[in-house]
Amino acid sequence: MESMGGGSALQFRVGQPKLFGFNHKCKKEHSLQLIDLNDLKLKTHTNFKLVLSHCHKDSQTPILQSGNFGASFDENWLLKTKGKEVASCLNGRNIYLVGMMGSGKTTVGKILSESLSYSFNDSDDYVEQAMGGTSVAQIFKQGGESFFREYETEALQKLSMMPRQVVATGGGAVIRSINWRYMRQGITVFLDVPLDALARRIAAVGTDTRPLLHFDSGDAYTKAFMRLLTLSKKRSEAYANADATVSLLTLAACLQLEDVLDITPTAIATEVLVQIEKYLRDNNR
Numbered sequence: 001m002e003s004m005g006g007g008s009a010l011q012f013r014v015g016q017p018k019l020f021g022f023n024h025k026c027k028k029e030h031s032l033q034l035i036d037l038n039d040l041k042l043k044t045h046t047n048f049k050l051v052l053s054h055c056h057k058d059s060q061t062p063i064l065q066s067g068n069f070g071a072s073f074d075e076n077w078l079l080k081t082k083g084k085e086v087a088s089c090l091n092g093r094n095i096y097l098v099g100m101m102g103s104g105k106t107t108v109g110k111i112l113s114e115s116l117s118y119s120f121n122d123s124d125d126y127v128e129q130a131m132g133g134t135s136v137a138q139i140f141k142q143g144g145e146s147f148f149r150e151y152e153t154e155a156l157q158k159l160s161m162m163p164r165q166v167v168a169t170g171g172g173a174v175i176r177s178i179n180w181r182y183m184r185q186g187i188t189v190f191l192d193v194p195l196d197a198l199a200r201r202i203a204a205v206g207t208d209t210r211p212l213l214h215f216d217s218g219d220a221y222t223k224a225f226m227r228l229l230t231l232s233k234k235r236s237e238a239y240a241n242a243d244a245t246v247s248l249l250t251l252a253a254c255l256q257l258e259d260v261l262d263i264t265p266t267a268i269a270t271e272v273l274v275q276i277e278k279y280l281r282d283n284n285r
């Protein structure tokens, strides 16, 4: 149900299956949002609250809210609440985030680990440490991709022996079946980000640390996009093996955001928890 008038919109969004958070970058001039927290499945209904927020087009954060809570507080509250709930179902199983380079595995993984009171590890960092601090780019240069992949497998094997961790895996970890043997001991989640968004992100930060995307000259966006397209064709089937998927396109639509790059890492981490919970429920795990 939606009522519009005089440049402001009052929106009731009730019963949408995956709606859990806020659009804290409101696109409309004035927008009032009532958000149904039904999907949170809080243990007691006394914890339920409907949050009313109001934001202005020039403001990054709402200027009027129920109570004095800022939007980021509410986002964090939702994440924390869901994190506690999911942690109690995980029995210490690790979470492995898989996805293309730049899809946000590290950024989202760190936030996710905090919400679960887990530790965080990045398999690329783990390989670098095992190699005495040599960077991934340097390892590729010295030994080639297959040399790096051996160390990556070793890293995943070691990480799989340590419980209560969120692991951000390297973008190509999914291509080796032996890696799945280790990751399957926990729960795997694919961060599905459209290639166009990845290329924009990567073109903005550069490719120095990402040897498979490094290029000598030319338009950064187009070259990144073309390389990502080639890699993604080879990998899409492997990513689909993950236990759960978080589609940023779907999430952006739920949050009424035009650009997937506007979704906050906290909102993505919360959606990861929602999808893990769904996976556990659907598979009686």
Ligand SMILES: Nc1ncnc2c1ncn2[C@@H]1O[C@H](COP(=O)(O)OP(=O)(O)OP(=O)(O)O)[C@@H](O)[C@H]1O
Pocket: 099, 100, 101, 102, 103, 104, 105, 106, 107, 108, 124, 168, 169, 170, 171, 201, 205, 210, 261, 263, 264, 265, 268
């Ligand atoms: N939701 C987000 N909002 C804004 N910036 C983000 C978001 N997610 C990731 N980023 C930025 O995008 C870049 C890539 O993110 P990140 O390093 O987390 O990806 P990754 O999947 O771990 O990449 P790789 O596999 O190459 O290590 C970083 O500069 C990060 O700050």
Ligand SMILES: O=C(O)C1=C[C@@H](O)[C@@H](O)[C@H](O)C1
Pocket: 100, 101, 124, 136, 169, 170, 171, 172, 173, 209, 210, 211, 212
């Ligand atoms: O997608 C890939 O194959 C890679 C992604 C990075 O995380 C690193 O693991 C390395 O640059 C290779």
